[in-house]
Amino acid sequence: MTQPDPDDRHETHSAASTVADDLARLILGEMTPGTSLPSEAELAVRYDVSRLTIREAVKILEGRGLLEIARGRKAVVRAPDGSAFADFLTSVIRYDAKGLFDLIEVRLSLEVQSATLAARHSTRAGVAAIESALQGMREAAAGATDLATDAAELRFHSFDVGFHEAIALASGNRVLGYLFEAMSQPLREGFYISRRGHEQRGHTIQDTIDAHQRILDCIKDGNGRAAAEAMRFHLKDTERDIRAALSGRPLRAEPSQ
Amino acid sequence: MTQPDPDDRHETHSAASTVADDLARLILGEMTPGTSLPSEAELAVRYDVSRLTIREAVKILEGRGLLEIARGRKAVVRAPDGSAFADFLTSVIRYDAKGLFDLIEVRLSLEVQSATLAARHSTRAGVAAIESALQGMREAAAGATDLATDAAELRFHSFDVGFHEAIALASGNRVLGYLFEAMSQPLREGFYISRRGHEQRGHTIQDTIDAHQRILDCIKDGNGRAAAEAMRFHLKDTERDIRAALSGRPLRAEPSQ
DNA sequence: TTCCTAAAAGGTATCTGATATCTCGGAGGA
């Protein structure tokens, strides 16, 4: 809840911030992804500040995910993606364990909706992408039957994430895709915890694959309600895995990244 | 194919980005909001780069919303909020009108969940905040019966947003609160459009207030399912308002901020 | 003529050094 503050007497904002805000408005308003900004020298002349100030403004926008910067080339406007939100969510779940479950709760809601929408109006290509991810999970699991090695677990995980991401994309709702992308990084840690709990509860990898298969089947049938239910069941089960793995032992504090 | 280049992963971008990533990990991992970073000079020594490079790294983190920077003071770690995601979403809905409806769709899902959770376990203070926002809507509407003036409409709008925000907070799920905060800015434009459509469809302000009252009643009753349904009905109706107002006329392209 | 390569031009990345202005805490006076 921000205070009204209509007239920004708060103008002690630095020159770099001012330039950054102006450029942001320009970029969001009338530039399309792929367009390149004028050179630093040119911007310095236009805003009548030093090149350093322009650089700092551009860095702020890089941090906001609006620009892509490479050495020797002009800065180009970046297509939006969810990464800008990712470390924000990461910081949320770092502060306490409840944050992780809050995130899981939200994720459940969004993924159930994704599944519903994906079943309702997905394209053949969309279904193919989901199928391909599931096939990848199968192969990763076959390669190492118990996911004993880190490499196999990593491969399985990335296909698992890919499965859910493919559903989010197949929903046709881009905001869902961005949110999923933003959530997948902070949920990465949760994944490894959940696999541990999955085994503790006597389940196998095949169970996991079957659960995904059911979701896929419902989507292919175009049955939104069933797809939603299958997704909800799967995620609720994953949540139980995590709770089982965490019961009695605190969330480890050290970041794995 | 690049040369071996063993000690320097050339793939990593600039020195500033490297420092920024390292600082981000530090901040997310082991610093709490309010803590201040070492001074630029000290960081420059620690990372063995010039102060300018540190400045750029810090600017990137400012853009990511991780740091708060003020002149003459060290940079302090910022408590997470949704604003970093807000202008990202704003950029999404700028690119085409479908983005707006994608966002509305996601919002519906999240708000329905908020209502459910708020009904399930809200505190007395949480309910009071929702009630207070609704009372504010009533008074704003009474002050100007048809919301003719911009000021009255603005007041009504902020109480309307406050109502929904209070529900998100009452849900007890902080991630929902952050997401709501991030969405409310880009949806601001949608609000004015919806009010126009509301009138076009022969509805009054009182209808809007009644819809909110119904949601509040369900939450007070602790009836999660009914609260979800009331919220869904209200938001679906709002969506119809927007579609009605937009039918035949394109979304205006000029940014309002 | 066509294709490949190397130099040139333009751009960013980073450093050094200097000045201005702001914040905060402590010294000193009332």
Place this chain on the structure above:
DNA sequence: TCCTCCGAGATATCAGATACCTTTTAGGAA
């Protein structure tokens, strides 16, 4: 004891310079 003022420390911004990367262009070879 409390208020005021000042200096130390920190950031903000400037200017100039070098290194390295990318793109373009021009020239030479097939």
